[in-house]
Amino acid sequence: MEVSIEINGVEQTHDVEPRMLLVQYIREVAGLTGTNIGCDTSSCGACTVLLNGESIKSCTVLAAQVQGMNIQTIEGLADEDGTLHPMQQAFHECHALQCGYCTPGMVMASVSLVEKNTSITENDVREGLEGNLCRCTGYHNIVKAVLQASGTSS
Amino acid sequence: MIPAKFDFVQVDTVDAALEALKEHGDEAKLIAGGHSLLPLMKFRLANPAVIVDINRLDDLKYVRDSGDHLSIGALTRHCDIEKNEMISSNAGVLAKATHNVGDPQVRHRGTIGGAIAHGDPASDIPSALLALKATLVVNGPEGEREINVDDFFTGFLETDLSDDEMLTEIRVPKLPDATWSFQKFNRRAQDWAIVGTSVVCGENHIGVGLVNMHSVPFRSEAVESALLAGASAEEAAEHAAEGTEAPTDLNASRDYREHLARVLVRRGIQEAGR
Ligand SMILES: Cc1cc2nc3c(=O)[nH]c(=O)nc-3n(C[C@H](O)[C@H](O)[C@H](O)COP(=O)(O)OP(=O)(O)OC[C@H]3O[C@@H](n4cnc5c(N)ncnc54)[C@H](O)[C@@H]3O)c2cc1C
Ligand code: FES
Ligand code: FES
Numbered sequence: 001m002e003v004s005i006e007i008n009g010v011e012q013t014h015d016v017e018p019r020m021l022l023v024q025y026i027r028e029v030a031g032l033t034g035t036n037i038g039c040d041t042s043s044c045g046a047c048t049v050l051l052n053g054e055s056i057k058s059c060t061v062l063a064a065q066v067q068g069m070n071i072q073t074i075e076g077l078a079d080e081d082g083t084l085h086p087m088q089q090a091f092h093e094c095h096a097l098q099c100g101y102c103t104p105g106m107v108m109a110s111v112s113l114v115e116k117n118t119s120i121t122e123n124d125v126r127e128g129l130e131g132n133l134c135r136c137t138g139y140h141n142i143v144k145a146v147l148q149a150s151g152t153s154s
Numbered sequence: 155m156i157p158a159k160f161d162f163v164q165v166d167t168v169d170a171a172l173e174a175l176k177e178h179g180d181e182a183k184l185i186a187g188g189h190s191l192l193p194l195m196k197f198r199l200a201n202p203a204v205i206v207d208i209n210r211l212d213d214l215k216y217v218r219d220s221g222d223h224l225s226i227g228a229l230t231r232h233c234d235i236e237k238n239e240m241i242s243s244n245a246g247v248l249a250k251a252t253h254n255v256g257d258p259q260v261r262h263r264g265t266i267g268g269a270i271a272h273g274d275p276a277s278d279i280p281s282a283l284l285a286l287k288a289t290l291v292v293n294g295p296e297g298e299r300e301i302n303v304d305d306f307f308t309g310f311l312e313t314d315l316s317d318d319e320m321l322t323e324i325r326v327p328k329l330p331d332a333t334w335s336f337q338k339f340n341r342r343a344q345d346w347a348i349v350g351t352s353v354v355c356g357e358n359h360i361g362v363g364l365v366n367m368h369s370v371p372f373r374s375e376a377v378e379s380a381l382l383a384g385a386s387a388e389e390a391a392e393h394a395a396e397g398t399e400a401p402t403d404l405n406a407s408r409d410y411r412e413h414l415a416r417v418l419v420r421r422g423i424q425e426a427g428r
Contacts, residue, residue, distance in 0.1 A: 056263055060188060
């Protein structure tokens with residue numbers, strides 16, 4: 001079936017099987033490999049992207065279900081001239097990544113979280129990122145980065 | 155992991171959904187948020203030949219004040235329920251139970267209708283609806299029927315819905331003065347409950363629902379009657395495992411679950427101030 005999805009502002013139309021997962025569409029058909037697959041069972045959050053501005057796990061959505069909708073991936077965050085999105089910049093400055101595998105999902109989940117909460121606390125960040133696992137950092141610097149990007153860090 | 159092959163049908167009205175179900179019979183499955191169905195299909199534990207996508211039924215995404223009760227459309231997502239002011243102030247236990255489902259990404263996709271129709275005894279949401287004594291509205295070829303949530307869950311992952319019916323609305327009584335509590339015991343933040351409970355205590359309303367204590371979402375009439383007879387929280391909670399057949403799995407034995415039910419129900423009743 002033909003599935004059209006706007007990814008990072010660019011409309012893509014591809015002929016895919018109904019059973020194709022959104023994460024495969026993004027990685028294998030649209031060629032945007034910044035979005036990772038970790039667990040493939042909706043537990044780890046590595047595949048998190050924004051659907052109409054809200055975080056979702058793209059391993060648990062069919063591409064066909066988002067026909068005509070709007071997806072943003074990690075590739076779509078920075079400006080065209082390479083200036084990082086404030087969340088990416090904060091992750092960079094706070095040393096919020098080590099191996100980097102969780103990072104695209106972590107950043108997208110954080111963008112959605114901060115968007116939905118104007119005055120976010122450390123607890124909100126920890127709770128709000130419960131769907132994203134990181135095996136390296138111990139989370140402290142990730143929390144710091146999200147608070148910095150939201151403008152609420154001290 | 156990729157599900158087995160299926161045909162995909164997208165519908166945008168209830169009538170079209172019912173038509174598709176009629177046409178394909180037990181070969182077809184509705185998909186709402188897909189957050190219970192797709193994991194099963196990826197593990198090949200479910201292999202429907204036809205998937206009917208009802209995500210675009212915007213007419214079924216609402217929370218309305220209907221006088222003595224709130225009406226909630228079956229396609230309303232968890233994230234829109236946990237933050238809804240009308241639900242928080244009239245049926246707080248439902249907002250809290252919904253907030254405890256999975257993580258923000260899951261709550262951006264999952265729907266209340268899917269959580270109920272899936273009939274999972276481990277799901278948090280049915281316990282709140284049992285404690286609130288909600289009514290479910292179902293549409294089918296014969297038109298609309300109402301069903302008491304008590305009669306809806308008929309077996310493990312089985313409900314009173316027939317193949318050609320769909321859930322369209324959930325009605326919860328407005329209990330602005332009731333006190334309530336939702337308790338959930340799990341090992342990691344985003345996990346399912348090992349055991350959980352919803353407790354609602356109003357002037358003429360006592361409701362206690364249990365999560366993961368039986369083959370179906372379970373309402374503890376034993377605890378409710380003890381409370382109605384004037385028992386204290388400690389006394390009433392002693393009845394929490396009565397009538398249940400809790401599963402034994404990697405997380406907990408049946409005995410341990412029974413213990414957890416007594417502890418959580420006691421805490422729930424105490425938090426609800428009884
Ligand atoms: C990682 C993860 C963690 C989770 N954690 C929890 C948790 O802690 N607690 C909890 O309670 N839940 C949890 N869930 C489940 C979550 O609540 C699901 O969203 C919910 O159970 C199913 O809703 P859905 O809209 O995704 O349903 P779907 O998966 O689309 O559908 C589920 C079933 O219901 C049927 N169905 C759907 N809508 C209707 C309708 N309107 N009428 C008739 N039949 C219908 C479908 O055919 C299917 O059989 C979790 C899920 C995931 C993926
Ligand atoms: S790959 Fe999707 S949540 Fe882990
Ligand atoms: S940086 Fe390695 S998993 Fe998070």
